[in-house]
Amino acid sequence: MGKLLEVEITKKAFGDNLVLSGMSLGLEKNRFTTVLGPSGCGKSTLLKAIVGLDSEYDGTIRLNGTRVSGPMKECGMVFQEPRLLPWLSVKENILFPLGKSNEPNLAELLIILELERFSKSLPKELSGGMAQRVSLARALISLPELLLLDEPFSALDIVTRHKLQDKLVEALRERKTVALMVTHDIEEAVYLSDTIHVMKQRPSRIVKTYEINLARPRDRASPQFTKKVSEIYRDLRGHLMIL
Ligand code: ADP
Ligand code: MG
Numbered sequence: 001m002g003k004l005l006e007v008e009i010t011k012k013a014f015g016d017n018l019v020l021s022g023m024s025l026g027l028e029k030n031r032f033t034t035v036l037g038p039s040g041c042g043k044s045t046l047l048k049a050i051v052g053l054d055s056e057y058d059g060t061i062r063l064n065g066t067r068v069s070g071p072m073k074e075c076g077m078v079f080q081e082p083r084l085l086p087w088l089s090v091k092e093n094i095l096f097p098l099g100k101s102n103e104p105n106l107a108e109l110l111i112i113l114e115l116e117r118f119s120k121s122l123p124k125e126l127s128g129g130m131a132q133r134v135s136l137a138r139a140l141i142s143l144p145e146l147l148l149l150d151e152p153f154s155a156l157d158i159v160t161r162h163k164l165q166d167k168l169v170e171a172l173r174e175r176k177t178v179a180l181m182v183t184h185d186i187e188e189a190v191y192l193s194d195t196i197h198v199m200k201q202r203p204s205r206i207v208k209t210y211e212i213n214l215a216r217p218r219d220r221a222s223p224q225f226t227k228k229v230s231e232i233y234r235d236l237r238g239h240l241m242i243l
Contacts, residue, residue, distance in 0.1 A: 002065065004029045004178055005050065005146060009059035012045060019045050020057070021203030027146075027180055032172070034189040035182045035206070036232075037199030038242055043182035046204075047148050050180070051075045063146065076139030076177070078152040082131040084123040084138075091119040094137045109137045112171050129160035133167065140171055147172070149181035153188060162220075165191060169216070186236070190228050191218055198232075200242055207240055 005027035012020035019042040027033050037043050048054040050061055052071045061068040063075075084093045091110075095103060110116045113133040123131055132152065139147055152168075153161040165188065172179055183189055189196045193212050200207040210232060214224055236242040 003027060004064060005180070006062045007046070007050060007059075009046070009049060009057050009061070011059070012042070012049065012057035018203050020205070022205045023059075025197060025206060027178065028195070029178055031194040032179045032181070032192055033195045033197070034193040035180070035197050035199050036186065036189045037182070037184065037204065038201060039184055041199050041201040042204040043184075043199065044150055046199075047077070047150050047180075047182060051077050051148055072146075073142070074145045075148055076142065076144035076146070077148045078132075078135050078139045078150065080151045080154055082123070082128075082135040084131060084134060086123050089120050089122060090115055090126070090134050093123070093134055094141050097138060098142060103141060105141055105143060108174070109140060109171070112174070113137050113167055127160075129156055129164060132156060132164060136164075136168065136171065140175065140177065143175060144177055147177050147179045149179060151183050151185075152181070154183070154185065161188075166217075168192070186232050187220070187229050190214075190225065190232065191220060196232070198236065198240060198242070200240065208235065 003026045007023065007025040009020045009023040023046065035043060035046065049057055052068050055069060063072065085096065088096065094106065095101065110119060113136060115133055115137065118126065118130065153164055156164065169192065181192065190212055196210045196212060197206045198208040199205065212228060214228065219225055
């Protein structure tokens with residue numbers, strides 16, 4: 001089976017600041033992949049290149065074998081903050097990328113993400129977790145092949161974060177969408193991912209890959225789960241020298 005996404009960035013710099021160098025990443029279909037790395041290592045820079053928002057780098061990015069050369073409609077993206085349009089309702093924000101007033105996929109997304117009762121609300125009436133669920137629905141409304149998630153839960157409290165992680169898993173399961181998330185949170189990476197690539201700083205590249213073969217749904221309190229989190233933590237603090 002071919003790779004959904006192939007990233008080879010030989011060099012990405014902002015002026016004298018060399019951010020990515022020798023960044024190589026492949027994404028399998030049917031796997032939740034996470035890039036785990038410390039703040040400032042270039043995770044957002046990497047996602048912006050993948051989604052086609054920034055093409056000023058040396059290298060190639062291919063989606064289904066075709067080179068990415070501009071904003072990609074096959075990709076949905078969720079950012080750390082919801083980025084909703086304040087004058088549009090929940091429903092209008094979700095449908096905004098399609099430029100339509102309805103869509104068959106909408107009703108089901110509203111149910112999964114528990115937004116049915118709020119479809120007419122304005123963003124200012126929503127909690128942080130609800131607003132982030134709206135941005136997740138907006139990213140999934142077009143049934144993208146690839147969903148890019150840039151630390152989507154890091155601004156939320158722990159209860160909301162855990163709930164939304166489960167909602168994400170549920171929404172993806174019903175679709176053929178493949179997720180690529182970036183985060184600095186080891187526990188979150190282990191909870192959600194099939195594959196975790198660890199990214200090291202200066203210059204940033206992938207230095208280690210873990211396959212997470214824990215059964216789903218995952219139990220954060222299980223010994224297997226906590227063992228995996230500690231193993232990665234020890235590697236990051238130890239020979240990888242990231243923490
Ligand atoms: P992360 O998402 O892992 O926290 P970023 O990709 O945001 O890291 O940033 C990586 C590096 O690139 C940082 O040193 C940051 O200052 C720099 N950088 C990011 N975006 C820009 C930009 N638009 N202009 C200049 N420097 C940038
Ligand atoms: Mg970032």
